[in-house]
Amino acid sequence: MAELIERLRSICGPEHVSDALADRMCYRRDCGPTPGGVPGYIVRPESTDEIVALVKLANEVGKPLFLWGRATTFVDAGVKEGCIVLALDLMNRILKIDVENQVVITEPGAIWHAVDSELGKLGLEMTVPGGGGMFSCTVGGTVAFNAVPHGISEYGVTGNHVVALEVVLPDGAVIRTGSWANADAPFPIERGANGPDLAGLFIGACGTLGIITQVALRIRRIPECERFLFYAFDTIDQCVDAVAGIQHQNGATFLIGLFGGPPPTGVGGKAFLQIIIRDHEARAAERMQICRAVCESFAGRPQNSEGTRRYWTEHMYSWLRNTPPDAYYGSRPYYCPEVAGFVPTQALKQAIPLVQQYIANNAEFARVGMRVKGMDVYFSPNAAFLWVDTLYPEMDREAWRVGLRVRAEISELLFGRWMSPGGIVAGIAPYIMPRLGPTYELMKRLKAALDPRNILNPGVLGLGLPADSQLLEQSR
Amino acid sequence: MSKPNEPDLRLRSVAQSTYECLRCAFCFDLSWLGPVNLCPSYAWGAFESYGARGRMTIARAILEGELAYDESLIPRVFACTECRACADHCFKYIDTNKVYTALRQDLAARGLIPPQLAAAVDGLAESHNLYGEPHANRQAWLKHRERLDKPARVAFFVGCTPAYVRRTMAGDAYAALEASGLDFTVLGDEWCCGHPFLAAGQRERAAEVMRHNVDTLTRLGVERVVFDCPGCMRAFREDAPEVLGEPLPFAAVHITEELARQVQEGRLRFDVFQSGVVVTYHDPCTLGRGLGVYDAPRAIIEAMPGMRLAEMPRHKRDAYCCGAGSFVRYDYPGLVEKTGVERFREIEATGAQVALTTCPACLTQFQHIHGKLQSRVQVMDLVALVNRIGRWR
Ligand SMILES: Cc1cc2nc3c(=O)[nH]c(=O)nc-3n(C[C@H](O)[C@H](O)[C@H](O)COP(=O)(O)OP(=O)(O)OC[C@H]3O[C@@H](n4cnc5c(N)ncnc54)[C@H](O)[C@@H]3O)c2cc1C
Numbered sequence: 076m077a078e079l080i081e082r083l084r085s086i087c088g089p090e091h092v093s094d095a096l097a098d099r100m101c102y103r104r105d106c107g108p109t110p111g112g113v114p115g116y117i118v119r120p121e122s123t124d125e126i127v128a129l130v131k132l133a134n135e136v137g138k139p140l141f142l143w144g145r146a147t148t149f150v151d152a153g154v155k156e157g158c159i160v161l162a163l164d165l166m167n168r169i170l171k172i173d174v175e176n177q178v179v180i181t182e183p184g185a186i187w188h189a190v191d192s193e194l195g196k197l198g199l200e201m202t203v204p205g206g207g208g209m210f211s212c213t214v215g216g217t218v219a220f221n222a223v224p225h226g227i228s229e230y231g232v233t234g235n236h237v238v239a240l241e242v243v244l245p246d247g248a249v250i251r252t253g254s255w256a257n258a259d260a261p262f263p264i265e266r267g268a269n270g271p272d273l274a275g276l277f278i279g280a281c282g283t284l285g286i287i288t289q290v291a292l293r294i295r296r297i298p299e300c301e302r303f304l305f306y307a308f309d310t311i312d313q314c315v316d317a318v319a320g321i322q323h324q325n326g327a328t329f330l331i332g333l334f335g336g337p338p339p340t341g342v343g344g345k346a347f348l349q350i351i352i353r354d355h356e357a358r359a360a361e362r363m364q365i366c367r368a369v370c371e372s373f374a375g376r377p378q379n380s381e382g383t384r385r386y387w388t389e390h391m392y393s394w395l396r397n398t399p400p401d402a403y404y405g406s407r408p409y410y411c412p413e414v415a416g417f418v419p420t421q422a423l424k425q426a427i428p429l430v431q432q433y434i435a436n437n438a439e440f441a442r443v444g445m446r447v448k449g450m451d452v453y454f455s456p457n458a459a460f461l462w463v464d465t466l467y468p469e470m471d472r473e474a475w476r477v478g479l480r481v482r483a484e485i486s487e488l489l490f491g492r493w494m495s496p497g498g499i500v501a502g503i504a505p506y507i508m509p510r511l512g513p514t515y516e517l518m519k520r521l522k523a524a525l526d527p528r529n530i531l532n533p534g535v536l537g538l539g540l541p542a543d544s545q546l547l548e549q550s551r
Numbered sequence: 552m553s554k555p556n557e558p559d560l561r562l563r564s565v566a567q568s569t570y571e572c573l574r575c576a577f578c579f580d581l582s583w584l585g586p587v588n589l590c591p592s593y594a595w596g597a598f599e600s601y602g603a604r605g606r607m608t609i610a611r612a613i614l615e616g617e618l619a620y621d622e623s624l625i626p627r628v629f630a631c632t633e634c635r636a637c638a639d640h641c642f643k644y645i646d647t648n649k650v651y652t653a654l655r656q657d658l659a660a661r662g663l664i665p666p667q668l669a670a671a672v673d674g675l676a677e678s679h680n681l682y683g684e685p686h687a688n689r690q691a692w693l694k695h696r697e698r699l700d701k702p703a704r705v706a707f708f709v710g711c712t713p714a715y716v717r718r719t720m721a722g723d724a725y726a727a728l729e730a731s732g733l734d735f736t737v738l739g740d741e742w743c744c745g746h747p748f749l750a751a752g753q754r755e756r757a758a759e760v761m762r763h764n765v766d767t768l769t770r771l772g773v774e775r776v777v778f779d780c781p782g783c784m785r786a787f788r789e790d791a792p793e794v795l796g797e798p799l800p801f802a803a804v805h806i807t808e809e810l811a812r813q814v815q816e817g818r819l820r821f822d823v824f825q826s827g828v829v830v831t832y833h834d835p836c837t838l839g840r841g842l843g844v845y846d847a848p849r850a851i852i853e854a855m856p857g858m859r860l861a862e863m864p865r866h867k868r869d870a871y872c873c874g875a876g877s878f879v880r881y882d883y884p885g886l887v888e889k890t891g892v893e894r895f896r897e898i899e900a901t902g903a904q905v906a907l908t909t910c911p912a913c914l915t916q917f918q919h920i921h922g923k924l925q926s927r928v929q930v931m932d933l934v935a936l937v938n939r940i941g942r943w944r
Contacts, residue, residue, distance in 0.1 A: 093598055097623045101599040101608045106574045117598060145576045162599075167586060188582035196585070210583065211576035405644035408570035469570045 079136060083118050083159070086128045091119040091165070102143055102160040105152040107502050108412050108467075108478055112156030114141065121165045123241065123249060123288040130286070131247045133159060133530040140530055142282035144184065144216020147208040149413040153501025153535045161286070163215055169193055170289065176264050178238050180291045183215025190214060194294055202293040203236045207392060215287045220498035221279035223415075225390060226353070228454045229328040232497065234278035239263035241289035242277055245526035252277075255291065263291040276521075281500050282532040283539065284525050298353040302363050303383040306375035307344030313373040314346035315423050318454050320369035321350070322420065325456070326362050328353040329387070331395060334427045335450030336464070340397040342378050349383045349395055395451070409466035410475075411448060412482035414503065416494035420459045423452065426493060430463055433488060437481070443467060443474035445481065460497065463489070501535050508537035559660065561653040562610055568650050569610045571643045578603035578637035578647070584864050589640060591872045591890040592631045595883075600627045603637030603647050610650050613657075620661050628654045629665045630883045632876030632890070633750070634836035639868055652749065659752030667881035672751045679742040679760070680711040681878075689741060692718040693725070703736040706773040706801075708764075708787070710780035711743050712911035720911055723935040724779040724806050730943045731813055736771055738764075744783035749790055750877045761791045768801060775802045777809050779934065781838035781910050782876075788842065805838060807909050810937055811847035814854045822940040826857040831903035832933070833863070833894070833917070834870035835910030848909055848933055855940065861901040871897065873908075875916035891920040899928055909933040 083092045093099070094116050103111040115138070120126050133140050139158040146152055154160065163184035171180040172194065179201065181190055187205040194200050205212065206222040221234040230236070239255035250256070252274040255263035266274050277285050308314040314332055321327050329351040333339065339347055348370065352362045367377070386394035393403030418426055427450060434440060434447060448464040463485050467478030486506035490496070496507055508515045515537070522529075522538040533539035562569070579602060581589045588594040593602030600609060609627065612618035631651060638647040658664065664672075674683045690699065692714060707728055713721035728735055742764055748757035764787075768776060778784035788803040813819035832852060838844045845867045852860050865871040874890025895917065898906045906928050908914055917930040 090597065095598075095600075095623050096618060097609055097627055098598045098600045098605075100612045100618055101605040104574065119597065145579070146574070147576050169586065186580050186582045186586060189580060189584075189586040192583055192585045208575065211579055400642075401644050404642055406567075406571065407643065408567050410573075470566065 079138070080116060082132055083116055083129070086132065087118050087120050087125055091121070093117045102146075102162065103154045105146040105148045105150070105500070106411075107149050107151035107500075108410050108475065108482070109151045109502065111152055111154040112158070114154055114160040115157040116159045117162055118159055119162045119165045123243060126161070126243045126286055126288055127247045127249060129159070129161060130243055130245065130530070134246065134528050137528060138530070139533045141532055142219070142286060144213035144219070145186075145208075145211050147212045147216070148220055148498060148500050149411060150498065150500045151502025153532070155533060163213065166288070167213075171262070172197065172199070172294070173262060174199070176262060177294050178263060178291050179294050180263070180289060181214045182289060183213060183287050185214045186210070187212050187214055187217055195297070198297055199294050200297050201236065202295050203230045203233055205233070207390060209390060214290050214292070218278055218290055219280060219282050219287055220500070223453055223460050223497045225387075225453075226329045226351070227460065228322070228330045228456060229325070229353075231456060234275070236293045237274050237278060238266050238291040238293055240274050240277055240287050240291070242285035243288055244285045245528070245531045249288070279498065281498070281535050283522055283535050284531070286531070299355040300353070300359050301387065302352040302359050303380040303387065304350035304352075304363065304366055304370070305378040305380040305383045306348045306350070306370040307342050307378055308346045308348065308373065308375050309344055311346045311427050312424050313375065314348055315420060317348060317370045317373040317375055318459075319420050320373070321366055322454060322457060324365050324369070326365040326369065327351065330454040332423075332452040332454065332459070333395060333449065334423070334452065335431060336447050337396055339378075339382065339395070342397065344376070348375065349386065351383065351387050407466075408469050409446070410469040410478065411464050411466055412478040413462060413464055414482055414485045414489060415460065415462040416489065416496035417455065417458050417460050418489070418493040420454065420457070422493040423459050423461065426461060426489060429488060430485060433485065434465075439477045439481070443471060443477045445474065445477065461489075461494065499536050504535070504537040560613070561656045561660070562614055562650075565610075565650050565653045566614055568645050568647075569607055569614060571645050572604065572607040572611075573643050574604055575642045576604055577640055577642045581640075581865060581869050584869060587865060588871065588893070589636045591634065591874055591886065594893070595886040595889050596626065596630060601630060603641070606631075606651060606654065607645075607647070610654060620658055620663060622663065624654075624658060625663055625665055626883065628658055629668065630879060630886050632836070632872045632874060632879055632886070634872035634876055635840040636836070636872070639840045652752075655750070655752030656754055657752070664751050665882035668751050668878055671878070671881055672747050672753060672756070675743055675747055676756055680715055681743060681747055682711065682715045684715050689714050690737060690739060692721045693737065698735065698737050699739045700771065701736045702771045703734050704772065704774045705733055705735040706768055706771065706776045707735050707737050708744070708776050708778050708783055709737065709741060710778070710783040710911065712915065713779055714741070717911050717915065719935065720779060720914070720932055723932060723938045727806070727810065727934055727938050727941065728777060730938075730941065731809075731819065732943065735777070736773065738767055740767060744786040745790070745794070746782045746786040747878055749786070749794075754794060757790070758794050761786070761795055765791060765795065765800065773801050775804060777804055777806050779806050779911070781805060781835050781842060781844075782912065785837050785841045805842065805844050805847065805909075806934055807838075807847040807851060808844060810934070811850040813943070814851055818944050819937075820942045820944070821855045821937075822942060823857040824855060824936065824940050825904075827859070828857065828905060829859045829861050829901070829903045830905040830907050831861050831863055831898055831901045832866070833873060833898065833906060833908040833913055834867055835908060835913045836870065836872050836876055838910060839867060839870055848907070851933065851937060852907065855936075861903050863897045863901055865897065873913040873916045875912040887916065891916050892924065895920045895924055895926065899926060903928060905929045905931055907931050907933045907936065
């Protein structure tokens with residue numbers, strides 16, 4: 076493929092293309108458990124024009140592209156052996172902070188929290204703060220994955236905050252969505268304009284339908300104050316009922332339930348609720364009152380909320396369990412075959428005991444030294460996003476196999492009843508896509524129509540697989 | 552090309568650290584400060600293999616037999632200034648430098664060392680200094696010889712760079728210690744601290760020089776060694792106990808810690824340097840992240856009347872490397888230049904008239920970049936400034 080590398084170099088410059096094995100090894104896996112295929116080339120485009128040229132070349136030579144934001148997802152990215160990885164880290168500029176219209180426009184490789192830090196210097200913030208990977212994840216990857224953010228109880232998912240996108244389609248055409256589609260409109264202001272919600276087509280699509288090259292996100296003034304509460308409950312049901320009460324009254328910006336894994340240091344109980352409120356002073360006081368009243372009416376016991384405050388200000392999960400990060404994360408060669416998704420709030424009363432029972436009955440857990448890191452819930456405005464985080468010792472091949480089996484079994488258990496995952500990528504696609512029936516068929520038709528040569532992230536979301544392939548078989 | 556599963560991999564001793572990497576990528580950016588780099592090697596080398604997550608991946612691939620040590624790994628492992636920003640910001644608290652050291656040692660054992668660095672350390676083994684100068688000239692900067700090899704509880708360890716190429720630094724540190732009334736000794740037969748050998752992956756050679764220096768200091772009855780060069784101090788305090796397999800028989804302190812203590816005790820005061828002058832302070836990586844000394848230099852600066860300290864956005868734990876660490880200048884001048892310019896621009900953006908630092912490598916680097924950029928910001932060694940305006944009681 077000497078000719079291909081020359082053509083890649085002529086598009087992006089020789090210094091931005093590598094076929095060295097030592098480089099290629101570094102672009103094959105996300106934070107998920109399986110290694111992925113070793114790509115053939117790594118390419119770092121610097122502009123939309125370069126991306127267009129790369130897409131056209133990929134079509135011409137029939138080589139798949141894989142889009143690399145920061146690869147911080149936890150569910151197996153699905154890099155294909157021999158593909159061309161498009162690493163988007165050079166396209167990391169903040170293009171415009173439009174204070175007047177409350178929009179920030181960035182390139183896809185901009186780091187999520189870096190954008191917020193720049194806005195912070197002006198007293199502004201994005202209207203959604205990103206997920207726990209905010210310090211390193213890219214804006215493009217986070218939108219393409221539709222990450223579940225901190226603050227989801229009030230703000231909803233990441234995709235809700237997208238005003239418009241610029242996207243390179245699999246045939247190399249460049250489109251803009253919403254009001255930005257109008258060539259005479261100078262800047263993006265509204266997503267729900269100019270026809271169907273095309274931004275929605277690319278949010279959560281994990282790069283299967285197009286390459287996001289610019290993102291316009293909503294911004295606002297930083298809220299006046301932040302308040303914190305922390306409650307312990309003796310039963311899961313009490314905690315879930317308290318959450319439902321708060322959700323019905325829009326009481327909190329962020330509600331996090333802890334239902335498994337190690338309990339918070341120094342606190343007794345079976346279930347725990349962390350509450351974060353961001354608002355102006357008067358309304359924050361009212362919302363505190365609502366949260367207190369609801370929690371205490373379900374026998375919640377107030378606890379010291381310093382850990383909650385530190386969690387929110389540092390965005391380190393360990394503080395949810397009153398534990399400093401070094402004690403929580405240090406010296407652990409473990410990997411997390413995470414299963415996560417949305418369930419109705421009330422369904423937690425069955426889902427949590429079901430998973431707890433599965434773990435208790437699974438002798439493999441003890442045999443290979445697996446642990447339960449957490450069964451934590453980020454509550455959305457009207458539902459629950461449950462993460463079942465188990466950990467297996469990564470240095471042990473047998474434990475790795477058990478870890479993957481546990482992921483498959485918990486997926487079967489939960490996707491078969493209530494749960495629908497948020498970001499899917501490749502690793503858990505086999506467990507969810509076949510359940511989507513005609514909706515999966517529509518996704519496949521969209522993929523085939525937009526990307527007939529199947530060059531963008533093939534296999535991701537179970538899209539772009541050979542017609543006769545069985546999705547589950549592919550993953551094994 | 553080495554065989555992947557050969558038994559003598561030093562990497563095996565740090566396998567656990569390698570597997571601890573979550574791949575979270577917190578080692579790329581200082582995003583809480585805005586869109587700014589954390590890792591100079593990644594910013595220069597551009598592919599992930601030049602950054603911490605990539606090096607951990609490479610280490611793991613070697614352990615698993617998917618990748619073998621070869622020429623292609625030399626720049627990916629050695630073009631690292633060992634600034635420790637990745638380790639200090641690691642989500643999993645991995646001591647990444649332990650893994651890098653093992654990679655360097657494995658490469659060195661296979662003769663895979665960057666050529667200029669290899670030549671420099673070969674010369675070092677002969678002359679006991681990195682500059683190929685005669686050993687006999689090591690303490691030639693010293694005007695009065697009465698402290699040489701004099702038994703004392705305190706020693707001043709000079710280091711190769713101050714001894715041979717930044718002699719005013721050696722002179723300033725010596726003068727400050729003398730003015731403070733300290734009874735101290737200087738070794739007539741001081742050898743290089745061993746840091747360059749470790750950077751080149753040559754542990755046995757490092758052990759030999761460390762043994763020499765430790766024994767010589769012990770023979771003089773030394774209980775506390777004062778260092779001007781953070782690299783030397785780290786070689787003694789952090790590396791020697793591990794390399795020699797025994798605790799260091801004396802305390803190791805940096806000269807800024809010594810001077811800050813004198814400030815705190817009211818024994819050291821300052822005249823006005825320039826009324827209303829704005830200074831900034833660059834944390835040397837080895838002194839800050841490597842040894843945890845952030846406050847002492849600042850305490851000294853804050854005690855200087857009429858001076859205002861304007862911090863750079865990247866300071867203390869977040870400080871960006873000057874680009875000169877770990878002897879990368881021998882083989883990777885592009886990395887040195889790019890990083891130095893980026894850091895100097897940050898210095899200039901503070902509006903400071905003077906940039907202070909306290910490490911021979913940083914000082915040399917900034918003086919070079921200062922010339923290149925024709926900058927209006929003056930670069931000064933903090934100890935030199937202390938010497939100039941200090942008043943001891
Ligand atoms: C410590 C930690 C905590 C985390 N916490 C959370 C959390 O709370 N909530 C959560 O949802 N996730 C969380 N994550 C996972 C992850 O950080 C996020 O989902 C993140 O948003 C992914 O961004 P990325 O840049 O790494 O994307 P990538 O992983 O690089 O990409 C994600 C998907 O989008 C595709 N893609 C990338 N860029 C583009 C583009 N420009 N156009 C089209 N497609 C593209 C990729 O091919 C891939 O399919 C966490 C991760 C870590 C390490």
